[in-house]
Amino acid sequence: MGEGNISVTYWLAGGGCIGKIASFGILPVLREVAMPTRKINLTAEQDAFVEDIVRAGKYQDASEAIRDVLRGLQQRVQADDLQLELLRTQLKAGRDALDRGSFTEVNDADLDTALDGLSTTR
Structure with a gap:
């Protein structure tokens, strides 16, 4: 990411990523967390x-x-x-x-x- 951009990643307790939010517009990137x-x-x-x-x-x-x-x-x-x-x-x-x-x-x-x-x- 370029200078000044902030990215926050949210994780589930089980370890799966549920999304990222960038500083330029909130664009959640949600993906399904695979379960065994x-x-x-x-x-x-x-x-x-x-x-x-x-x-x-x-x-x-x-x-x-x-x-x-x-x-x-x-x-x-x-x-x-x-x-x-x-x-x-x-x-x-x-x-x-x-x-x-x-x-x-x-x-x-x-x-x-x-x-x-x-x-x-x-």
Whole structure:
């Protein structure tokens, strides 16, 4: 560009350029941002569900609906990972307590009473 010209480029979060604006007249140069595509197989029931929610106006198209499903799956996987990490931490604390001798032995006859006591103290 020549001296005095300013160009600003706008980018999407995913990295795609959505346009440039020059100082001499605002002439946006918009281009479609390519998204990766995948072929997926759905059951007839799943396909009908996607069609129904798109037709009802809840999503603009099937791709938008499937992306929303994937976001939900990502959240569930993250929550599962956090729960697993918590269980591992609790397991380690229990093993450490055993190694230190910090535990109470309970005989079979008193087990139910001991377990009931644990549930009421939490």
